[in-house]
Amino acid sequence: MNFILSNNLFAENGILERIHTIIKEDGYSFPLCMVDEGFSSSEYWNTIKKNLEKEFKEFNIIEVSGKEEPSYDSLRTYLDESKNFKVDVILGIGGGSCMDVAKAVGGLLNNEGDPIEYRGFDKVVNGGIPVYLSPTTAGTGSEASFNASLVDKDSNKKLGINGINMFAKKSFLDGKTTVSCPRMPSVGASVDAIVHSMEGYICNNSNLFSDMYAETSLKLMINSILDLNSELPSLEHRLNLLKGAYLAGVVQMNSGSGVAAAISYPLSVYYKVPHGIGGGMFVLGIARFNEEKGFKKYENLYRLIEEPFAEDFLSHMEILFSKLDVPNNLSTFGIRVSEKEHICEVMKTQQPAFDQNPYKFSAEKDFPNFIGNYLS
């Protein structure tokens, strides 16, 4: 068994109002802020920015697009832009894409060569510029993990820059950063985190330590996620969601992912189905598939629900996801039954990931029946 963990975490609502002081006290003078373009128009960012401007003579900002997953091409552009500035610390504030870009820029600023040469695991051998991260959605858990997810557009493959030198030096969870994000992207991000913990909990690589993290992550997220439906956000629930997503990031880094995440990936590449929502559409169907084979582990989670909507864990989750408007048919994304053959064909590449499931789920035999339930 192997369990990796390396981070210095601060979780407190409002902590980013003091980030300028923290950076100064840590001995840095030239912060580069990589901020998600969505968050950059928020009032909270305005406050943080003003504080940083007052504290530092040389303070620079790069806005990072959160619209599509970062690629090696976009990373190259951000890296070139960063080289124009004097930088001794990077502060990444945003969703998963923005944090991944901030980690990759931090990792590569002190390393020669093209980003694509660092694709894989532990290719970044020289420590880079320290990176501080603060997520604005409770989602990927990039602030907890050593992965920077990047797409290689030439091969349409997702293989990022990963490894022991890719951890953020400090992470800051602050519920105030999440309130400006619109509802559906927030739901997609948090459902993604729930998928990370649910699949990490049952996949073949799960172990005592990852299970402990997965259970606490799910407890925090399941009992707080309906805050995304309320008009007035509760900062306590928002902070719980961020803590849950952080723990889910640790689970995913250590246990890997499962069938639902693996199905979601080609659908996001070929049909633009958002990654988190895609995983959420299938995770409960896969859980039912396993349940029919006699798998019981999910029911350990029922005791974690504070206000159950049903008599068992999976039924509770089905009601919860419908309250969050997680779709259950691919027609929501314009995908019709006529696409079934193509989807089944591209899904054959996912068999190694499907093999993480505790029961055999065959891309050739089981997937066509399974996906038929989501097509009309």
Ligand SMILES: [Fe+2]
């Ligand atoms: Fe994910």
